[in-house]
Structures are given as structure tokens and as C-alpha cells.
Amino acid sequence: MNFADRDPALRPLLDSLLSPADRARIEPVIAELGAVAADEIDALAATADRNQPQLRQFDRDGQRIDEIDYHPSYERMCDLAYGRYGLAAMSHHGGVHGWETKTPAIIKYALSYLFVQSEFGLMCPVSMTDSAARVLRLFDPENFPDEIAALSSTDMDTLATGAMFMTERQGGTDVGLTDTIATDHGDHWTLAGDKWFCSNVSADVILTLARVPGQGEGTRGLGMFLVPKHRPDGSRNAYRINRLKEKLGTKSMASGEVTLEGAWARPVGDLTRGFLQMAEMLNVSRLSNAMRASGLMRRAVRESIDHTRERVVFGKPLFDQPLMRATLLPLMVDAEAALGMVFEAALQLEASDAGDETARTLIRILTPMAKHTICKRARTVTGEAMEVRGGNGYIEDWVNARLVRDSHLGSIWEGSSNVIALDVLRSMNRKQAHVTLVDTFVTRLDALTDPAVRPAADVLRRRWEDLLERSQEILAASAFDQEAAAGAHTDDLSHTVMATLLLEQAQREIAAGLGHRKLLVAHTYLQRLLTGTLLGAPALHHLEVVADGGSVDADTAAEAFAFATRAEVSAGV
Template sequence: MKIVATPELINIPEIRFANLLDEDPLGEEFWKHWLGAMRYRKLRRHFSALSESGALATELSARADKQGPTLATHDARGMRRDRVVQHPDYHELERLAYGRGIVGIKYDAAFLAQHREVRHLAGFGAGYYFAQSEIGLYCPICMTDGVGRVLERRPAGTQTPLYETTIAHLAASDLENLWQGAMFLTERQGGSDVGANTVTATRQGRRWLLNGDKWFCSNVAADAILALARMPGGAPGTKGLGLFLVLRQEPAGNSGTIRIQRLKDKLGVRSMATGEVTFENTVAHLVAGENEGFKQMAEMLNLSRLYNAVASVAGMRRALLEALKYGAGRNAFGHRLDELPLWRAAMADLVAEHLGIFTLVFETVRALDRSDNGDDQARKLLRIAIPMAKALSGKLAVFAVSEAMEAIGGNAYIEESILPRLLRDCQVLPIWEGTTHILTLDALRAIQKEGSHEALFARVRLALSRVRAFDTGPLRARLDDDIGRLEMLLKRPVESQQREARQWLESVGRTFTLALLLENAMHRSLQRPCLAAYKRLFVRPAGVMPVCHGDPAGLADTETVLLRSAIRNE
């Protein structure tokens, strides 16, 4: 007897998407609200194009991930060439992203003439849909935009024509003219401690030459590279670092001085080539010298942290979309999954967490637009909002993707599903561009040196002042508690400040999120989901893993005992 495989018998939903924007009606309401309905109508074609790219990228990304880049060190004659060979599907992903203006639109004169004040919101908003499928290539996209931003913001001078030519290549939509960007920042001995960098810059006539090793170079075959190097006779630490632009194609033969020693065998984002590089008398152009180099690199670092946060929110969104679609089509225990109370409650928490972090991350994007257009309060807010958004979203992405995988069950643990790749890819997001610890300390430094917390508190109060018809009393009390805890924190010894800062950052991040949800709930089409998310998140603990909670300072005496007992001491 032949058994016919009916949908009821298979009971495994087939999940496919043609356009990820079409699957996100709530997202569209946010874009209309933030951009304005008329402006969004003009920009929707760009959003839709990259959302279609995101859907098309799903299978391409899976193959590019499984058949990742390889390094061909020599040509057929035995000559050293150091060429990164990518799977053809990776190049198709590049066409779907760069070819549809994921970077180029932000540098397009016609676009800027009409939409400069929402440049980043439009760019990140549309790119969010592509990143839902391909976080690997989203890193080179970030680097390409980042190099363009640093060069664009340099004061006019003798190198302006070089910068303009480079930006034109970075913004190209045809792959033949495109120069992709990269940031070669870390070195083996220091990692996040950039002040320990030892790559040297020496002047030879009118040229600068770089020498030394870079350790973690993502998009390693990039054409336009920003690199930090120690200036001749420079001060120790970050003050002695200069920022240099390295062009692989100019002067001729420069590519041969950039040795790719090997490619990293990474847990995730495997479609994108990350390698170890040695500069051997590599010609470079000085962008910013001693005392200014690291400050200028921070411009790119802040943008890349924001890209990282958007990638985190995108990864969460795709995981939730997969789980929700699966739950609507899978039957268990006589019901659809999305009818079962515990499943519904768990997924509602995840959707609320996503909606909350989505509003926080894109409020930070909007603050970047305001800052670029001369708003000094927004500039001050960014100093704490960027590390906060990156820290909270990165940790939350790993948690949410794992929970979505569990909500689907064993079928999401199989490599035919996108969930395993999302989980591997998202695991890098709390690490790239500064770990949660580094970001926490950066936020603490911004508070102590620049008073950035005042801008944050002012933004929360502004959001609450716009709220009508909803009781803001409990949230105002929560804000007062955050303010009081910070005052106490800043009076404590430095070691206690560092131990307790992360707990405070998570708490005030939740307060900021809740305020933004209430503010957006004033828009009629967003009211119900924003209020529902507010209600759930107000009573939930911060949505990151509970590290450094309790009374960290009071438990300091247990640290040495536990840490030493966990390993063999040499």
C-alpha cells in the first residue's frame, strides 16, 4: 500500500519568502511614522528592493556559508599572490546588496539633496531586511560605508581628490568599479587593547610605509583599508597611533605588500573572509596623525557598532519570523503550536523583546542623523546610546535566536533550517566591535568624561513628556531609581564601578526602551503592539544573560577562589 504524503501527514511547514518587507507590516508602520508617510512612499522602492534581496539571499547565503572562502597564496608560476577565492553565490550576494544601493544610496547626490536628514535611517532601515538573511556580507557592507564616512568627514586639504575618488568607488553599484572597505584595527598582543598596537608607520619622502602584523582583519581582501599604526617617536598607548588609508590597487603593486598569512576558521559568518595580515612596506596615506588617529578611527568604530546592533535586531527578527510561521503551520497535541498557551507566552516575550530593542536601536540611528545635521544634544546622546544599543542587542540576539530554535524544536536544529546559521552568526555580535565588557566601560567613560548620561536622561524625559493618556508614573519612578543608582555608583571605588556598571547599563537601557515604546504608542497604528510590549517588558528582567547581577562588589572576595579553582595553574 502506497502512503500519500499529504500536508497533514508531513506536518512540517515549508517556509519561503519572496520579500521580507511584505512580511513586516508593523515595520512598515514604523518607517512611515519615523520617515513621514510622503517620504516613505518615495523611499519604499529602495526598502522593497533590499527586502527582496534579503529573501533571495536565503539559499545563496546557505551555500556561501557551507562553501566559504579559500586562500590561494600562489599563482601557477609559483609567484605569491594571496588571492581570496569566494563561492559564486557570495558574488551574487554582493550584487544583490551593493548592486541595489545598500551603501551607494547614502552617497548619492540626488538622494542626499532630498533626504540628507534621514540618510542613516533610510540606509539602515532598508539594510535591516538584507541582514535578516546574510550577516556575513553585512560586515563588509558596514566596513565599506565606514571608510566612506571617515573620508567624507575629513577637512578639505591636499588629499581631498584622493578621498573623493575613493568614496566614488566605495559607493559604486557595479562590482567592477566597487572598492570594498575594511578596518584593520586589532593586533595579536592586544586585541581590544588597541593601545598595545605595534604596527609601525615610517615616512619615506612624501610617502608613508606600514610594517607589522594585524590579527583579525574582516573582509581581508578589501580594496580600501583604514589601519592604525604607531607614528615615529609617538607617545605610548592610543595617543601615539596614526590612522592611514591603504589602497590595494594604488600605487601599482601595493597589493603584493599586503600578505594574507591565513584565513580564520570562524564559528559563524563563514561566508565572509577574515584573515591575518602582514604589512611589508605597504604604501599608505596619512588620514590623521598622532593624538588624532584613534579619535578618527572611533568615527568608523561607532558606525560599525551601530551596524552590529542593526544586524542583531535583524537576526532576531528572522528567527522570530521563522518560528511564528512554523507555529502557524505545525500541529501538536491536537492544536496548532501558536494556539498552545506556553508556546504563545514564550513567543510573546520574544516578540516584545524584539520590538523593544528595535525601537532602541533605531532611535540611536535617528540620533546619528540628528547629530550629523548639527544637533549637539544628539551627539552627546550617541556617546552612551551606541555602546548601550550594541551591548544589549548583541546579547539579546543570541538569546532570542536560541529560544526561537527551541520554539520550533528539532527541525530547527537541522542545517536545512536557517536557524543554526543564524545562531552561529549571531554569536559574533556580542564580540565584534567591542565585547559587552568593553562597551560597558566605554559607556562609563562617556558618563565620567562627557556627561552623556544627562543627554540620555533628558531624552527619556522628553519621550515621557510626549505621552498622553497613559500612566507614566511607574516609569518615572524607575528613571529616578536609575539616576540614584548612578550617583551612588560614581562615588564607589573604581573597581566597584566597573563591576557594577554593566548591571546599571542594562537597567537604564530597559528604562530607555520602555520610554521609547510609550512614545511610539502615541502613534495610532503603533499603539496596541507598543503598549503590549511595554506591559510585558516592564515586568521582565533585562533581556540579556544574567552576568554581573546580584551584588557584584559584595561578592568580589569569591572571584579569585573560583577563577583559580576552574583551571590548572601553571
């Protein structure tokens, strides 16, 4: 088993989106991690899930230590994620996997996508470590060079892991209610307050928000601070881990409740912009959530494909039975579409960091769109995959139960779905980001010239025009009606982005001589976008190619488009 080899979408996307030199350089790592994730990491993850971290509050002499004891399986996964594969380091410096400069963003997300198909919990600390280094590098690199180096180290002896302690009991969604107080001591600050949900609670470098006296109310009054695990003199910092959370999923990773008891801290960047700086960390974590949800979907789909091919019912493999095919097909196209959107967001994030203003606006809306839609869909895909396996899927001996448990995290952490939809709405109101989104994807559709691709491009162009009109109608409505419409409209935008990306990739694969498989997938996704169903989809008769890769002829892909548009007319009638 090799997760990369079993993914029909991954390598063709990398072929299309990376330079030839970058693509050649990363291939051995993709091949290796695909195998390691399917074997060693998968076994380690199952063990770590059963052997959860333990809080040790006191040593044998009764001294308060608040240490977390992890099972060796989790520690070995840390070696692989941070050390061998450099998942938290590659965005910050050269020297990882042969790159002289930092690694292209899409490679980080591709490797993380493979890793997360076996281990979800650890990828939260990996993401926060990566994001903490990013925030310090963006907003205060002169004052924190040692911390940035430690957070982006691939040497386990010098590595520091990161965390974001932001949520308080009374102020989760409404961060402006944060009441942790910061006190200035001249050469440092101290923080006092309670943090209610602290993941990677054993982190070495913690970024948090606290209220700066005299700075104002709400989020205006919040500054960002770095709280190290140890003070400069080597003593443990003054915060208490009260207990660990008993979570539904991500059981391998420790989340806890923390009381800051005059904890030693240093301000980060401009104290008057603390919340805006923390938003940068949140946004990168939100994209990571979408990536992880995409990985869970791929793993769930693969489990379902393998099970239904092995399971014979009434003399025929389940995979060959029509109703099961109708169950599997939407799961397959959802997983493939999600990966394309994650990679698109990764490319736009990299362009934004390089100073592209259009990309900066796009990533402002694409990130919450991806988190909202992909994370929600992952819950459905993993749940359907559990049912496909039947009773065994409900038993912890198989991976399905863990996939379902973990899948619910993405829609909750770093902002629940409603919070995220309102963030999309905010980007529309403040940045007119929907106009940039529509202009960008219409322009890209207009550039698709292959005759096999062009008909669907015309349909999607009209859909984008309708969505622009709908967006303007929403923004012209009352604040109440705007907010009520935000969730459904976010999904409409996301699905149209994914349909456009599938079609764009289909033209690339046709040009590369890979045939019309991707176009079949794109037309199938378009059918559901237009009609809300895949009833009667021609791809049901070519499910092997959708599942495994390969090629179909142009006529088959054209038949899928013709069926989609006929079905749209029927649905309208």
C-alpha cells in the first residue's frame, strides 16, 4: 500500500502546478511518504489513539511540574513529521528536501495531506508550530530570531513546538470578550487569566492574546504576547495546566485548560494590532484544517473502494452493484475536488506572501470558503464510508471510527462554520473579495480553449455571472438577511470554485496526453452542481477509472456533459 500511488488526483496536479525541477525533486519524497504513511505512521497512529497523553501535575516530591507524558508512538510520529519530513520547517528556510530556499507551499500541503491520512491529531501541533513561526517572522523577526529558528528546526534536540492559547470560557467566538490581563514590567510583561481550550498544551512557544490596560475595549484592547514554556533563567513559567480535555477525536494530541498565574511574556509586534496579527495565524490554521479534511476524505474513499471490491454480496462484489456505485461516486468526486481547492489556496497564499495584491484578496476569501465547505463535507464523506463498511466500520479495530471522530474537528476549531461564513461575508463587504474571485475565475475559464472543455466552461461562466449578481443582492440586503444567507452562499461559491478548478485541470491533463478522465470527473461534479444529484451519471459506468486513474475517451466525457445539461433542464421543468 502506498497512499500516493492509490491517489488518482495527486500526482497529475503536482505535474501541472509545479515547475519540472520542483516536481522531479519532490517525487522521491512523495513516493517515500506515501509508503511510510500507509504502513509505519498508520500503525503508530492507531497505537497513539489508544494510548492518550497523560497530565502529570506533580513530581514525586510534590513539586508542581505540569508535564505531559506522551506514548512512544506519538513521539515517533513527531520525529517523522518535524524531523524527517520537515512539515513545520519547509516554509521558513532552505535545506529541507534539497531546496536552497523555502519549499513551495503546494509541496508542504501535498506532504501534509499524505501524512494526515493516517494521523490527524499530531497535524494540529505541526500546523500551529508552522503558523507561530510565520507570525513571528512576519510581525517581529528582529526580536524573536531564536524562537523562529527553534520553531522551524528539523533537529529534534533543538525543535520548539508552537501553540495558540486564545479561547476563553466566555470568549470563544467573540474574542473581544477576552479578559486575560497583561501587566508591563519594563523588560517583560506578565499575564493573568484563564484559557479554556489550549491544544498542544505542552508547547514550548505559546502565542496568546491579553488585554493591555488603557488600550480600549473589544479586540482593540488586545495585544499579542509570546509565553515561553520556561523563563529566561530556565525555571518553568507561571502557568498551570488544570486538566486535559476528553475529546471526541484527535486523542493522540493533548488539549487542556490553562491558568496563567503571572506568566512571564514578551509582546509580539505592534500591541495595538494583536488581534489582527493573531488573525494571520488563524487563517493559516484554517487552510490547514481544510487540507486535513481533504486528507480524511481521501482515506475514507480509499477504505470504501477497497472494502467494496473485497466484499461479495449476493454473488457479486459490492463495488459492481449499482446502488453502491451511486453511493461511492459522490464521495470520490468530493475528495478530488477538495484537493484541488486546497492546492489553489496554497498557490494563492504563496503569491500573496510575494506581494501579489490580487492573490492577497483571493486568499482572504478562499481560505474561509475552503474551511467552511471542505470541513463540513468531510463529516459526510467519512460517515458514509463508515456505513459502506457496515458493522465493522463502527468498530474501533478499523480506521473508519477514528476518521469520523477526527472529521468533526475541522468545522469547529479556528472558528465554527457559522463564524467562517460570516468571515466570508466580511471579506465581501470590506474588500469586495467576491468581485475579485469572480473576475479571476471567469478570466481563467475564458482561457480554456480545448473544444472538449469549452462547453462546460461556458456553463460555469454563466454560473459565475449569476453568483456575482446574487452576491450583490445579498450585500444590498439588511444586515440580518446578509448573515442569514452567508452559509449557503459560501458553499455556492466554494462548489463553483471547485468545479472550475476541476475543469481547468482537465484541460491540462488532456494537453499532457493523460486522456479525458479528469474531464469526466469535472462534468460529473458539474452535474451535481447544476441539479443537486448524480442520479444516472455516466461516470457510474466508469467508476474504476474514477477510483484508480487511467483514461476514458473524449466521447465518454462528452456524454457526461450532455447528461448534466439535460438533467439541469429536467430539474428546471
